[in-house]
Amino acid sequence: MTAPHGRRFDAIVVGGGLAGLAATHRLAAAGLHVALVEKRDRLGGSSAMSGGWFALSGTPVQRRAAVEDSDDVFLADMLETGGGFADPSLLRALVAHQAHAVAAIDRADAWTDELKVSAGMTIARAHLIRIRGLLASLEREAVAAGASIVLGRPAEALITEDRWVIGIRSGEEVLAADAGIVLTTGGFSRSRELLDLFVPDQAPAMPYGGVGSTGDGLRMAWMLGAGLADVGHVAGTYGQHAEATDAEHELLTANYLGAILVNALGARFTDESESYKVLGSAVLSQPGRMAFQIFDSRVRALSKPGVPLSDMERIEELGHLVGAPTLTQLGRRLGLPTGALEGTVDQYNETVAGRVADAFGRTGLVNGVGALLPVARAPFYAYPAVTAMTSTYGGLRVAPDASVARVDGSRIEGLYAAGEVVGGFHGASYMTGTALTKALVFGVVAADMIAGGTRA
Ligand SMILES: Cc1cc2nc3c(=O)[nH]c(=O)nc-3n(C[C@H](O)[C@H](O)[C@H](O)COP(=O)(O)OP(=O)(O)OC[C@H]3O[C@@H](n4cnc5c(N)ncnc54)[C@H](O)[C@@H]3O)c2cc1C
Missing domain, CATH: 3.90.700.10 (Succinate dehydrogenase/fumarate reductase flavoprotein, catalytic domain)
Structure with a gap:
């Protein structure tokens, strides 16, 4: 397979919010030559604006507060909140891989003791995390592990060869990725065009969320035939x-x-x-x-x-x-x-x-x-x-391993997505804290797939 001319990496991560930083750190820590490409002049996206609530079950914070939670109740609550529309295989993977989130929060020393019952929960499961500390810690770890962070560089298109995604285009520049690409571009809360298209009754809501949340990753993958999930359920807060x-x-x-x-x-x-x-x-x-x-x-x-x-x-x-x-x-x-x-x-x-x-x-x-x-x-x-x-919880259809699926369910080889750019996790409604948890968890899952994968 011939790669496009331009700078070459093992992996490219597009978008530097929580999901992107988690993926970048994990890829770099696995020894891959990785670039994180961010269109704004600073990292953070909606993640940096967020309240910092994470939905997690079975944590030390819950045990200290004598809250008896379990993975099964967490899963049942999410399924109930999703009203039958969320993809159970994604929710099972979220619960099963929570440890990735817990480990990153531990390393960042970003826990607080704040714990509460919030939307969609039957038990106190919303954990307040020092989100900016967590983001800063992931960035430090990623850079220390050798990742390149490129600011002010919007990815504009995905480049394919033989149905594999092999790079991105940004202006005149092409960046090539030999092992895979992770889209972590966030949602489309700042795209009136996409809101009008998917949920016109919600479009009058006050625009909020990171200003980079214009649905770029969704459009780029859509161009390659990606399927969508939950977009009709997007709702304001x-x-x-x-x-x-x-x-x-x-x-x-x-x-x-x-x-x-x-x-x-x-x-x-x-x-x-x-x-x-x-x-x-x-x-x-x-x-x-x-x-x-x-x-x-x-x-x-x-x-x-x-x-x-x-x-x-x-x-x-x-x-x-x-x-x-x-x-x-x-x-x-x-x-x-x-x-x-x-x-x-x-x-x-x-x-x-x-x-x-x-x-x-x-x-x-x-x-x-x-x-x-x-x-x-x-x-x-x-x-x-x-x-x-604030956030748009519908987006690209993905498998539990974070690979992006086409409309017909087949896999778009070399392309992974994590965070708010994906759909399928929330269905009809939303449990507080699941957006940040899914961004962190599936950033890591996508990275592990790329780090462990082989290319034809
Ligand atoms: C006010 C507010 C409060 C919230 N509170 C909570 C909460 O307490 N708990 C919770 O679970 N969720 C919360 N959310 C939602 C949650 O913050 C987001 O869903 C989550 O942070 C998304 O993370 P992400 O990494 O996918 O995207 P983001 O953090 O938005 O990062 C995406 C990044 O990609 C960049 N980007 C976009 N397009 C391109 C491109 N073409 N090329 C390069 N870079 C690109 C963006 O500039 C941005 O930096 C809140 C959201 C808001 C706005």
């Missing part, structure tokens, strides 16, 4: 202020601590314990495409400074939290119809007291877990939030 900037992660899920959601008419409209992806879709169909998280001082006291999704102090500092001594005054400050908020809260509190069934079927704080709290103790608070397109 509810819980972000409309003025949030890329500089800071600002998501709040006070509803998982006891808040209710009310729309601009002061009415509830959904079961607030659902995944924030499900809530994202519900909020997109409300007036003004927004909803207030309404809570009292008991929930306010559950805030955890510095912990993404639960940090009300930071949101207050940013001037995005609205407070008032009574519900009537809060309703007025929010511009709600007179009496609407009080009526909604009264009705909800009747449900919490067990006197009437909830109109929307809410039975717990998150995913049916946790005892409901009345909205009763002054002062009262509101966080106005919208649906943001």
Whole structure:
């Protein structure tokens, strides 16, 4: 086989977020000559903006907190959350290879003790990891093992020969890979064109996620006949202020601590314990495409400074939290119809007291877990939030070994993909933390396939 002219490597990794750094480190550590090609002038992608929650089962953090989890329950929860659409073989592989994530987090010394039940979980399984420390550690390890990191270099096309992927083109330059290529280009949350194509009803969501998330890897593999998975289920995430900037992660899920959601008419409209992806879709169909998280001082006291999704102090500092001594005054400050908020809260509190069934079927704080709290103790608070397109959890069809499959199921030889560019893991909805876990785990799996593989 003749390789294209240009710089030659054993392997090329396209995209320098968590999945790309994990793959690059693993390839370099296996002794391969590897280049990581990143289109922006810095590494990190959506991974660096993320909350840092990882879904993992059976960890020391869980054991210390006396949380009894197991791989079987983790798998069952993901299958349930996926609503029958996620690929069970991928989820089994995710659970089976979790140790890759645990090992990288150990090496980076990036654990915290923060552990919680979050979207899609029946058990406290969301682990807060110091994500920037983890990314920096993987980069250091990759460079120390000899990897070349090339910034400001967008891959534009995959080069094939005899149906093998043998290199990438970037402008006039060709980079050749003798053993394989890993696409880790992230999702398409910043591509209005792809959102309009796959999920037009979600396209009005506020664009968020890494600015490099324009679906490049998906398009490049698609050009070679790659199959797609889950793209029709892509949904925005509810819980972000409309003025949030890329500089800071600002998501709040006070509803998982006891808040209710009310729309601009002061009415509830959904079961607030659902995944924030499900809530994202519900909020997109409300007036003004927004909803207030309404809570009292008991929930306010559950805030955890510095912990993404639960940090009300930071949101207050940013001037995005609205407070008032009574519900009537809060309703007025929010511009709600007179009496609407009080009526909604009264009705909800009747449900919490067990006197009437909830109109929307809410039975717990998150995913049916946790005892409901009345909205009763002054002062009262509101966080106005919208649906943001943080991540797109559909993408390329892959096998459990991270190889990219064509539409007909056959393998595209020499091409692997990991992280948000792939589909099949989430199905209809999303369990918090599975995006980062899958990026880290399958970056390593793809690297191992290339390092252990042979070329014809
Ligand atoms: C605000 C926010 C909070 C989140 N919180 C969580 C969380 O707590 N837990 C969780 O599990 N998930 C979370 N997610 C989702 C998660 O962060 C992503 O799904 C995950 O980080 C994707 O990792 P990745 O390595 O696949 O892609 P990314 O980290 O996005 O990296 C992709 C990289 O590829 C580069 N690239 C793109 N195209 C090209 C090209 N043509 N050539 C070269 N380089 C290219 C990009 O510039 C980028 O650097 C969150 C996302 C956001 C935006």
